[in-house]
Amino acid sequence: MPTRTRLFLGSLGILAMLGCSDSGSIYDYSGPTSSYVVNAIAVADINGNHLPDILGLVSTSFGETPTQGYVSTRLQTTTGAFAMPIRFGVGTGPANFVVADVDGDGHPDLVVANADDQTITVRLADSTRPGYFLPAIVLSTPGRTPLDVAVGNFSGHFDGRMDIVVAASGANSVLVFTQTATGTFNNPVAYPVGGDPQAVTVADLDHNGFADIAVATTANTASVLLQTSTGVFAPAVDYTTGVQPVAIKAADLNGDGRLALLTANYGAAISPGTQGLSVLFQGTTAGTFAPPVHYATGYRASGLAVGDLNGDDKLDIAVACQGLPGDPGAVSVFLQTPPAAATPGVFLPAINYRGVYGPMGVAIADMDGDSHPDLVLADGDIVVRLNNPASPGTFGPPNLFYN
Numbered sequence: 001m002p003t004r005t006r007l008f009l010g011s012l013g014i015l016a017m018l019g020c021s022d023s024g025s026i027y028d029y030s031g032p033t034s035s036y037v038v039n040a041i042a043v044a045d046i047n048g049n050h051l052p053d054i055l056g057l058v059s060t061s062f063g064e065t066p067t068q069g070y071v072s073t074r075l076q077t078t079t080g081a082f083a084m085p086i087r088f089g090v091g092t093g094p095a096n097f098v099v100a101d102v103d104g105d106g107h108p109d110l111v112v113a114n115a116d117d118q119t120i121t122v123r124l125a126d127s128t129r130p131g132y133f134l135p136a137i138v139l140s141t142p143g144r145t146p147l148d149v150a151v152g153n154f155s156g157h158f159d160g161r162m163d164i165v166v167a168a169s170g171a172n173s174v175l176v177f178t179q180t181a182t183g184t185f186n187n188p189v190a191y192p193v194g195g196d197p198q199a200v201t202v203a204d205l206d207h208n209g210f211a212d213i214a215v216a217t218t219a220n221t222a223s224v225l226l227q228t229s230t231g232v233f234a235p236a237v238d239y240t241t242g243v244q245p246v247a248i249k250a251a252d253l254n255g256d257g258r259l260a261l262l263t264a265n266y267g268a269a270i271s272p273g274t275q276g277l278s279v280l281f282q283g284t285t286a287g288t289f290a291p292p293v294h295y296a297t298g299y300r301a302s303g304l305a306v307g308d309l310n311g312d313d314k315l316d317i318a319v320a321c322q323g324l325p326g327d328p329g330a331v332s333v334f335l336q337t338p339p340a341a342a343t344p345g346v347f348l349p350a351i352n353y354r355g356v357y358g359p360m361g362v363a364i365a366d367m368d369g370d371s372h373p374d375l376v377l378a379d380g381d382i383v384v385r386l387n388n389p390a391s392p393g394t395f396g397p398p399n400l401f402y403n
Contacts, residue, residue: 104160195219206287254345276301310393
């Protein structure tokens with residue numbers, strides 16, 4: 001079973017009988033149980049009121065059978081206050097998603113990778129109802145298991161429309177759905193990469209004005225596809241990461257104007273290592289990468305986010321760690337070394353904050369309006385840990401939002 005699928009289905013057992021964070025029943029019940037697990041998270045202003053909202057991707061099951069998942073949205077009504085959840089259906093076994101403007105209308109849309117029914121759900125924002133989404137557009141990946149999605153401009157669009165990239169397990173290639181002039185999507189084009197895809201990100205890695213693709217693979221590599229001209233990619237180049245990378249991001253960590261690649265590494269199936277974060281800085285040639293620097297995280301690193309957590313104008317890293325069976329996992333926070341150390345891009349050892357059920361995703365955003373970014377987690381339910389303004393870069397206890 002592909003890595004990401006194993007990750008979110010494995011968590012269902014943890015939450016069986018819990019539902020939406022209910023405490024469970026004191027009665028002996030041996031019939032089918034339902035479970036709801038938030039296994040990916042995003043923060044975006046989806047209703048246009050200039051306050052960040054929370055979106056949790058929820059996989060569901062009844063007994064042992066996965067059922068239709070949904071995106072649970074929590075709209076922020078006033079600073080730090082959130083409305084009751086609104087749910088928008090997606091496919092079966094949703095593995096990951098991205099919230100981004102796909103159709104160029106200025107409103108964030110939903111793009112979801114559904115592992116079990118081998119589809120991509122696209123739900124465009126409803127411009128007449130802020131915070132709501134139109135019925136689903138469904139793209140198929142028959143024979144392939146979508147585990148992650150990203151968006152980028154690979155067709156030379158000039159109107160803000162985006163194409164969709166899918167890390168779909170089942171072949172050593174990444175799939176690109178280009179968008180047509182009428183807002184539909186062409187059949188996917190497969191681009192070879194160095195292993196079975198697990199996660200994907202899009203960024204201009206070589207600074208030539210074209211969006212590039214980086215794919216985390218089961219070969220313990222990041223495969224980089226540089227776009228040389230509109231819709232044309234150079235052959236993938238593979239760079240070593242840690243073991244089983246299942247999340248990948250790009251960010252300028254050392255302030256040199258060039259994007260590094262970061263992977264969250266789930267680890268080996270037996271005796272997993274704890275080097276769950278790999279950082280690959282660019283080499284001397286733009287768009288190429290040096291050997292990775294590894295950092296120890298909690299067990300089973302599953303997702304990551306980048307942001308300035310302590311207000312020193314340097315980017316820090318948060319890694320969601322699912323934990324070993326029976327353990328609630330952690331979120332590992334990596335702060336860059338102090339400015340006086342003059343070591344940009346070097347991180348202090350992780351500070352680990354114990355999870356609730358097993359964090360699988362993390363986002364960074366100021367959720368209470370105090371100008372200090374907070375941690376928003378997919379940790380069974382939606383969980384928010386507020387930044388401590390008296391000690392920026394440290395975080396308080398978990399606040400749970402049922403989904």
